[in-house]
Structure formats: structure tokens, C-alpha cells
Amino acid sequence: MNGLKAVFRRELAAYFETPLAWVFLTVFALAAPSFAWRVGDLFDTGRADLAPLFDFMPWLLLVLMPALAMRAWAEERDRGTLETLLSAPIPLWASALGKFLAAWAVAGLAIALTFPMWIAMNYLGEPDNAATATAYFGALLLAGGYLALGQALSAATSNQVIAFVLGAAACFLITVAGLPFVLDALSARLPGAAAEALAELSALARFESLRRGVVSLSDVVYFLSLIGLGLGLAMTLIDSRRGGGR
């Protein structure tokens, strides 16, 4: 646990020692309400809820989470500090988890910056706060899934820009996998079972039910599995640089 705590503290500090976290938080704090107000017509729906905010949340997260995750391993490789990390008696899982939790904490802080909108909704009407809390929980899980995927692809390269592009592409694919136009296009080429399986992999479909306030164990397990898969892949890629998994 010492290694995990040390890496978490260092990573969290690293986000705020550079402009990255500040820029990220500012962009998120401006973009999320802007989409909800300007595109989602938040105040024109006649309902006291944050549905327009959560409509756009996955699309915002799929761009911003890879930006947050791109430095995780790519920067270590580029600067040579990966060797410092690998020569310390820290288990690889602790390094990967410490990096992930630090990025997730920044993502959580960003999502929390939209709380004033929730407060405003309570001032203007009587929103379903339990459903809204569930939607926030879903957004946090979705952000975690995207971050883990981003971290895995960050481990695949020493170039942060490439890590971002790969991460955003992977997040996009896993988001749109269950959309009707994708399924329609694929159902003509894939067997029915494969198309259905692909739909089950869609992060958007899983987020949709949480967004509506429905907590399903399978959805939570899906996101936790996505996080585990991303971190496992990152660990495998980093360990392979050491020369194998003996």
C-alpha cells in the first residue's frame, strides 16, 4: 500500500504542478454547462432535471478522459522515469492503480464542478435527486472506464499525442458500439449474435440506464470490468518492456 499511496500522491500533485489539471477543469467547467444550456436547451425543457447535461456527458468525457490519461505511462517512458519507477520495490498493480485513482480523482472533481447546476435545479423546481445522484455515479464510472482505456493506450507508446488519439478512438468505438446506426450497419455483415454481443459492449447503453436513475448490478460490473481490463492491459504492456512476466 505504501507504493500505491506514494504513486497516487505524486500523480495527483503532478496534475496540479503543471497547467494540465487547471486547463482540464476549466474546460470541463465551461463546456459541460455550455452544452447543456446552448445545445441541450436545459432551461427550455420545462423540467427540473439535468437530462441535457447527461446527454452530452459521454461525448465530453470521451474526449477529455483520454487527454487526462495520455500522460500516465507515455510521459514516464518519454522522460526515462519509467526506469526509476520499475527499479523501486512497488508492485506494478500499485503503480497502475495509483496513476488511475489520481486521474479518476481529477475527473471526479471536474464532474463535481457541475454540482451548481444541480443546486440550481433544486432552487428552480423539485428534481428527482436520487436519479440525479445515480446519473452522477454513472458519469463517474464512465469516466473511470475511459480513463482506464486511455491509460492502457498510454502504456503502448512514449508519445502523448499518439496516446491521446488512440485513447479517444478506443473510447469512441466503445461508446458508439451500441448505437442503432452502428448496429444496423454491422447487422448486415455480422451474425445476429455477434451484433447483439457488440451492443452489450456499448458503454453508452450501460450509461443510459444509470443516467435514467436505474442502478443495475450488471452495468456496475461492466464499468468495473472495463476499468480492470484497461489497467490489466496497461500493466501487461509495461511489464512486457521489462522482458516478460517471469
Place this chain on the structure above:
Amino acid sequence: MILADRLVKRFAGKTAVNEVSFEVKTGEVLGFLGPNGAGKSTTMRMIAGCLEPDAGRALVNGRDSALQRRAAQEQLGYLPEGAPAYPAMTPRGFVRFCLRARGFSRSGLDEAAERALRLANLGPAAEKSIGALSKGYKRRAALAAAIAHDPPVLILDEPTDGLDPNQKDGVRTLITEMAKAKAIIISTHLLEEVDAICTRAVVIAGGQVLADDTPAKLAELGADNTIASAFRALTGPMGETVGRIRGGRAA
């Protein structure tokens, strides 16, 4: 104690380290010499647990650095090639991070960090961002992190590269003082360093050990009885005439 036992490492089918063996006992400073690409850093990475050997083993105080990696790494301090560090951190922050990762906390952490920063002679630079420091101070920050937990084994890849003559002298004095209770490997291109601080030297080229002896015995292999001439004789274009030498004797 460090034991490299027939270490082999290949990259993309090319053998970078080929059955390298040597031993470093407590109290010894081993100079690891060789031209660029000789396999020095790869060997040190394998001992430090950053790379796994394709064959052979590296033991750090009896712990296999591949099979008992964490136990071996707890015993060693490692200064990687180029002395990498996080540029946004201060040397103090970097040293404290490395200590925390090794389980140090509270007063133990404070004392160890202060001691390391003092030994590395960082002075006021300890509070500046590493990215804003000169090459010499960056190297000293990484050196402070390597020695902070007072390990019994030190692996230092070019510890004096980029330092000014005064700084070099300071680091050499520090290594000599620490050597009494530690087993130390330093790689260097500065051959005068071998005379200054090493009790033994290993010359490596093409991934193979060409010589392993005391600096004085090694110097005898050169035309003018200097380490430099011995190095040229062993690793230069005419090196093959000297042949492969182990323990001071031609193989």
C-alpha cells in the same frame, strides 16, 4: 553483495549482453567500463530489476532480481542512465516520493530526505523545480533519490556525467565514503574515475566481459601501464589482439 551470473539479454534477435558474470562484495566499488553500446546499462538494468535476463541471473544480497524482484529492489539504490527525474518536482519532493514508495513515513522520512539532500550537496537547489536545474544538479537530485534509503547495494550509471570538476570530486568522495559499508557498481566513461574510486574494474564490449581485475592489474594490459591504454587495447580496433581476459588472465 552483487552477483551477475552468466547474464544474457537479446533485443530483436541481437545479443546485447552475452554471459556476463562478475561479483561485487561489500566494501568494493566496481568500475564498469566499456564503449557506447557495450552492454553496461543493459547489465545494470537487469541487476536493478528493470529488465529481465533471457538467461542467467542477477543476485542482490542473495535475492534474484527477476524472481524475487521486490526483495532485491529493497536492497538497492539505482541511478539510471541520464538520471531521469520528474521536472515539475523539486529534488526534495522527488527524494520524498522515492522514500514514500519504499515505506518511509513521518520522522524517518524527514531524516532520510534531509540526509540524502545534504550528502548530494544540493543546497538551495533542493527547493527548485528539477526542470529548472542544471544538468549537474539534476544528476545530484537523482543521486540523492538513489541513496536516500541507505541501501546496502548501489548501482550508479554514470554518476558524474555532466558535473563540473568540483561536483565530480564531491560525488567521488561521497562514493568512497559510502563504499565502506556497501557494494557499489558505477559505470563511467571517465577512466580517471577508476583510479580515483574503484577497487576493481570490469571492461565490457560487444556484450562480453573482456577483463575483470584491480585498476593496477588492468593498467598493466596497456602499452604505457595506464587504464586508458588498457581500455584502448581491449576495446579499440586492435582489441582482439589482447583477447578475452578474465580475472587478469587471458581466456
